Amino acid sequence: MGSFCIRTEVMNVFHFQLLGCTIRVECAEAGAHEWARGSFGFAEVPAGTPDLSYRIHLESGVDGWGLERDGEAVATAGSAAGILGWLDQDLTVQLQRQRRDLYFLHSATLAKRSQALALVAESGGGKSTTAWALTQLGLSYMSDELAPIEPETLMVHPHPRGVQLKGQPPVPYSLPPGALVDHGRVCIPVEELEVETLRRPMPLSWVFFLHRDPDRRQPRLERCRPAEAATRLYSNALNVLAHPDEGLEIAMRMGGETACFNLYAGDLASTCDLVVGALEATDG
Amino acid sequence: MTGIENPKHRPGLVVRDSENEAVVLDKQRDLVHQLNPTAAFIWELCDGDHSVGEISEALAEAFEVDSETARRDVESTVDQLADLGLVEATGS
Numbered sequence: 548m549g550s551f552c553i554r555t556e557v558m559n560v561f562h563f564q565l566l567g568c569t570i571r572v573e574c575a576e577a578g579a580h581e582w583a584r585g586s587f588g589f590a591e592v593p594a595g596t597p598d599l600s601y602r603i604h605l606e607s608g609v610d611g612w613g614l615e616r617d618g619e620a621v622a623t624a625g626s627a628a629g630i631l632g633w634l635d636q637d638l639t640v641q642l643q644r645q646r647r648d649l650y651f652l653h654s655a656t657l658a659k660r661s662q663a664l665a666l667v668a669e670s671g672g673g674k675s676t677t678a679w680a681l682t683q684l685g686l687s688y689m690s691d692e693l694a695p696i697e698p699e700t701l702m703v704h705p706h707p708r709g710v711q712l713k714g715q716p717p718v719p720y721s722l723p724p725g726a727l728v729d730h731g732r733v734c735i736p737v738e739e740l741e742v743e744t745l746r747r748p749m750p751l752s753w754v755f756f757l758h759r760d761p762d763r764r765q766p767r768l769e770r771c772r773p774a775e776a777a778t779r780l781y782s783n784a785l786n787v788l789a790h791p792d793e794g795l796e797i798a799m800r801m802g803g804e805t806a807c808f809n810l811y812a813g814d815l816a817s818t819c820d821l822v823v824g825a826l827e828a829t830d831g
Numbered sequence: 832m833t834g835i836e837n838p839k840h841r842p843g844l845v846v847r848d849s850e851n852e853a854v855v856l857d858k859q860r861d862l863v864h865q866l867n868p869t870a871a872f873i874w875e876l877c878d879g880d881h882s883v884g885e886i887s888e889a890l891a892e893a894f895e896v897d898s899e900t901a902r903r904d905v906e907s908t909v910d911q912l913a914d915l916g917l918v919e920a921t922g923s
Contacts, residue, residue, distance in 0.1 A: 774852035778865040781856070792845070795856050795863075799847050 562597060563590040566695055566704055568645045570638065571597035578627035579603045579612060582734060585727045586631055586709045589737035589744060599641055603630055616641070628729035635708065639693060643786045649695040649704065650797050651785040654754075656689035656703055657681055659826050663703040663749035665694050666810075667783050668757035671713065673812060677757060679710045679735060680720060680819045688737065688744045694751075698790060698797045701804065702748040710735040717815055751801065753829065754780065755810040755822060766813035766821050770806075777802030837921040838909050839879030844917060855917060864915065869894065873908045879921040883909060 559580035560573045569592060574580035583603070584591075599616065606613040610623035612630035614637070622633035643651050655666040655678035664686075668674045675691040682688050690706035697704070712733035716722065723739040737744045756771060756779050771779070780798040781787065787794030806829045812818040840846075845856040853871040855864040866874050872893060876886045883905055891901035912918040 772852060773849040774854050774865045774867075777847070777849065777854050778863050781854075781863045793856060793858060795845055795847060795854070799849060799854065803849060 560594075561588070562592050562594050563587045564592045565590055565638075565706060566642055566646050566649070568598040568642060569595055571600045572603070572634070573601070574603045576603065576605050576612070576627065578729075579630055582627045582631040582727055582729070583634070585734045585736040586635065586711070589707050589709075598645060599638070601634055601637075603634070626730045626732075628727070628732040628734070631734075632711075632732065635692075635711070639785070642693075642695070643789070646695065647786070647789045648697075649786075650698050650790060650794060652694040652696060652780065653692070653783045653785055654694045655691045656694045656705070657686040658689055658745055658749045659686050659823075661749060662752035663689060663694075664753035664755065664822075664826065665703070665751060666755050666757055667779065668759065669783075672757055673759045674757060675710055675712055676716055676815065677812065677818065677822075679712070679716070679740075680815050681822060682740050682742045683720075684819055684823055685742060686823075687742055688740050689749065696751060696797075696801075697748065701751045701801060703751045704748045705745045707737050707744050707746070709737055710740070720815065751805055753826060754801065754805050754807045755825075756808065758809060758811045760811070763811065764813045764817075766818040767811040768821050768825055769809045769811075771802075771809050773799070773802040773807070775802075775809075776805075776807035835883070835909055835913055835918065835920045837879055837882050838877040838912065838918040839921050840874075840877060841917055841919050857916065860916060862915070864917065869904065870908050870912075873905055874912065874917075877909065877912065877918050 562569055562571050572583050574583055602615045604613050605611060606623060610625050613623045614621040614630050614633050616637060621637050624630040624633055655674040656663055657678055666674050666678055678691045691710045693706040695704040714731055725736055725739040727734040777798045780801050784794055790797060847854045851868040853866040853874055873886055887902040887905045890905055891898050
């Protein structure tokens with residue numbers, strides 16, 4: 548009998564879990580696999596039956612990467628970072644479908660003294676950069692993009708993806724050695740953060756509405772009245788139609804039951820000091 | 832000026848009150864509005880049964896301002912509410 552040989556290749560596949568949903572990602576290319584792990588590796592779980600199954604594959608042409616979900620084409624991109632951006636966007640939508648019971652707020656989330664704070668801003672408004680800078684002042688990390696909230700209790704679930712920056716942070720901040728950089732996009736894996744990343748929900752106690760003006764140096768903080776807070780929260784909610792009363796009542800409760808502030812950001816360090824000062828000065 | 836004399840709320844709006852202010856959700860236009868205490872007071876009286884003059888008198892008394900200031904504020908607020916599609920003329 549001749550000898551036989553079994554050759555085993557480790558597939559670039561891993562499973563992770565967010566909000567109780569198991570997601571499988573298969574990457575046909577090492578660069579995309581590195582970005583996928585950098586973004587979601589913290590939430591990795593053993594292989595099992597997935598609720599969502601993604602495949603990143605190589606394509607010919609200018610857009611070299613393609614993304615499929617459960618066999619259906621989703622998007623193409625010209626870089627590994629770009630295709631992970633599409634995966635992240637699609638996942639945000641799919642998680643809302645899987646967890647219609649939760650109220651999804653477009654915000655970064657951190658925690659101090661076992662209480663959560665939300666940083667709400669439009670895309671490009673500095674949520675992720677400010678959240679990352681706040682972790683360097685000791686705040687625990689929950690998410691840089693999404694705050695899934697239980698409507699009845701206002702408990703915020705973590706969404707611990709890697710911190711995604713749209714470019715290099717301002718001086719004197721510098722990226723950790725393990726940060727991924729590709730075509731201007733930056734991903735700081737959760738493992739590179741120097742603070743605890745939470746895996747359990749926290750009660751929402753503070754909300755900061757971040758207003759960015761590149762010309763402003765000195766930051767300013769103003770207490771926000773409940774009606775204004777509710778309006779701003781509502782306009783940053785992603786799935787209002789999934790909730791009774793078009794989701795307005797939840798926004799009203801959050802505006803009335805949390806300490807809300809308008810944060811007019813200046814230079815990053817001073818802005819973060821102002822936030823920490825507000826957390827220490829209020830009971831939440 | 833819109834010239835609406837007896838303003839009333841446009842049907843279909845969702846309104847919630849909070850500490851003398853109001854939040855108005857306009858599902859038709861995908862807009863949500865916050866009304867500060869003065870605007871919320873005026874809004875409350877835009878029920879089709881009060882004229883701009885009557886609303887002005889009520890505002891002057893409630894906020895202790897002179898009639899001219901109250902009239903100006905009411906007309907301006909009603910105009911803005913009309914521009915936003917939140918009020919319309921009675922009988923519309």
